[in-house]
Amino acid sequence: MLDFNHRPKIGERINLLVDAGLAVERGSTPSRSYLGGSRLGHPCERALQYEFAGASKDEGADFDGQTLRIFAIGHVLEDLAIRWLRQADFDLYTRKGNRPDGEQFGFSVAGGQVRGHVDGILAGGPDLPDLGYPALWECKTMNAKNWRETVAKGVVQAKPVYAAQIALYQAYMEGTVAGISVNPALFTAINKDTAELHHELVPFNGELAQRISDRAVRILKATDAGELLPRLATDPAFFECRFCPWKGRCWA
Numbered sequence: 644m645l646d647f648n649h650r651p652k653i654g655e656r657i658n659l660l661v662d663a664g665l666a667v668e669r670g671s672t673p674s675r676s677y678l679g680g681s682r683l684g685h686p687c688e689r690a691l692q693y694e695f696a697g698a699s700k701d702e703g704a705d706f707d708g709q710t711l712r713i714f715a716i717g718h719v720l721e722d723l724a725i726r727w728l729r730q731a732d733f734d735l736y737t738r739k740g741n742r743p744d745g746e747q748f749g750f751s752v753a754g755g756q757v758r759g760h761v762d763g764i765l766a767g768g769p770d771l772p773d774l775g776y777p778a779l780w781e782c783k784t785m786n787a788k789n790w791r792e793t794v795a796k797g798v799v800q801a802k803p804v805y806a807a808q809i810a811l812y813q814a815y816m817e818g819t820v821a822g823i824s825v826n827p828a829l830f831t832a833i834n835k836d837t838a839e840l841h842h843e844l845v846p847f848n849g850e851l852a853q854r855i856s857d858r859a860v861r862i863l864k865a866t867d868a869g870e871l872l873p874r875l876a877t878d879p880a881f882f883e884c885r886f887c888p889w890k891g892r893c894w895a
Contacts, residue, residue, distance in 0.1 A: 681804075
């Protein structure tokens, strides 16, 4: 029932305008026409297939304004982490020529159908145990709960999607940056709630990189053949399915 006596306060009105602006910005961003390396570790291959094919999401499944703000804050925090590492004497490259308008480092395979863009490459820096150069640098921002879990268990166990991304990037970037798969990657996690930093070294996992690469090929072939890959679960109430933006399409 509409409440005709409720008059939105100034803060509510401004937030609606801010969120509307964010929605316009997101709507003007072209959709991916490729499989992103940062996504290939997602547990459900069918969801990745829907994403690659550009399948319409369920009604109401698009990100709301608050979520878009969270994403934007994450990007700003990553920019800060870059600045902090450079101030700590790390020779960190995030774009070619280290120019703000330079092209991102990344890879493109399978005719451009699988691509990835790395957060950074450490070309040099402080002499620290087990850290060699060049090295892949990947940075993620997390809430306090996820950050504590990552610190306690390590990124490979706590965040397998990130581990898959790191392994794949190390493998495919080797052709461009010799030695990047020999040296462990440096993974940085920022606690959004407390500004605490977690850094850990992630040795190259060739078996994982091959498994994720094979998965990409499987998704491409199935999509080209018009075949749907198996669901992750047998029950739509499964945790991953409940929050999937293609739940209705998948289980219909």
